[in-house]
Amino acid sequence: MSIAFEEATRFIWAEADMLDRLDYKPWLALWTAEGTYTIPVDHDGQDFDNQLNVVHDNATMRAARIKRLTSGFSMSSAPPARTVRTVSRFVVTDEAADMIELRAAMVLVEYKYERTRVLAADLTCRLVREEGAIRLARKIVRLANCDDALHGIGYLL
């Protein structure tokens, strides 16, 4: 059974909404056990295992990251900058039974300490259907300025 475009975008929007609301525990449950969450440094890089990334998380690292962000002991995330993000410009890049992959644009505005910043990224989201539910199997966030100087980011992209 295929995953419809509308199902996919509904899932991705719900995920974006969770991240803006810092609703991290349910966000962890969106992933497949083997899912990878990657924010590369190299804009054109593909070999994430063998290159340096901003984030390259498996399930263990994702869980550790959420524990850190929700602990209250990380000064950059207690509280983090407020964020408002939009995801759009969806293009289907791959499709198979129980799988769909989309490329999309994300524009995120963050606010903290009287300062507003903008981050823009190309997203790749690979969704699969597992036991009837849609799950995130892969998310790649390619920031427009990934290979330039960023700043401390106390939330998730």
Next chain:
Amino acid sequence: MSTTDFAALVKDDRVHTALYKDSAIFDEEMERIFKNTWVWVGHESELPGPNTFKKSFVGNQPVIVTRDKAGEIRTLLNRCRHRAASVCEKKKGRQSVFVCPYHGWSYDIDGGLRKVPYADGYREGLDREEFGLTRLRTEVYQGMIFATFRDDIEPLVDHLGPARKWMDLFMKQGAGFGVKVLGEHRFRFPGNWKIQLENTTDAYHFPIVHKTFLDSLDAETENIFDVIGSGGWVEDLGHGHSVMVMIPDLIDLEDNLDAPIPERFAQLAEELHAEGHDEPMVRKIVRAVGGTGFNLNLFPNVACSMAFFRVLRPVSVDETEIQHVAIGMGDAASTPSPAGNRARLRLHEHFQGPMGFGTPDDAEGWERVQRGAQAGDDLWIMLNRGTDAPEGLAQPGHNAGDASSEVGMRAAYQQWKRMMTA
């Protein structure tokens, strides 16, 4: 010329808050410090062969670091000698000629002026010798490349002095294969450059700021990262350089190679065996994989920090750019252990970078220093912390203190004072 009495702003145990927020002092620092000493511009592995280059900075001046066909490394100001356009805007790469995009003047990789379009438009002709890219004196120690605007200061090795011993020890994490750059995280924080300089030998903040990093480690590793309580020390190495030893057991990575491989590295050891490394080499790589147990701060802009190079670039009085350069084993031509370097990359990502488990909290802390420093007109930054260093560890004759002492910061600010009042 400034009339500020710089000497009065630095006392033995404190420095004046103006050092963080006075833009006139910042301008003087760029002249008196960054144009008068050796400044780190790169690592040899970033120039992997003939006709390679990388962009960098000396203070606030953009430069290109190049390696020519014969292997010689140079540092060139990134400015066309005609009407000043930058001649290179690629971060790094391989090419033998830089062409100015504005009027087409071209330069060889060694900076020599190569061609000038429509040269007959110069009535008297052009002296090519005079109009090459400006070269800065460049010297290398242990693969680390430094440049200076001064032709008459001491050689790099003398400037490094006792710090060389620690650079030698640091490079042992190459497990005998050499050390090469694997990538870099870059980020900025809205604060003065010296706030970061202080941080590299500040063990005091570690258990507080990095509690969430420590909580993410297995019990054994968390114990190793008890950086205040593990019997380390901070030592003044002269010229503003200092070393903070946090994990004495990891000073010399070629010691204790007979110790059993810790459980948390069992899987890595298995992968290393599968790559064809024999047991002694597997032990060597595993012991080196997390880096050394110390941070070496080299005044004014680079540190050999456990398992990476930490580079600072002053942008303005309240803006600083930081690079956390990930390093691994090997050289330009070879990667002796992809599995070992993968492990190093993941360890680097765990703590470092804009979304690491450590860096964002450091960056926020430094920003808070800059914000807080706006309050109080005549308050001081206190650097008086410290008790005695453990007996017999620091080099005799060197000023030293316990691991969480502020000896390294005091050493850096005394060098600041010497240079600002020279």
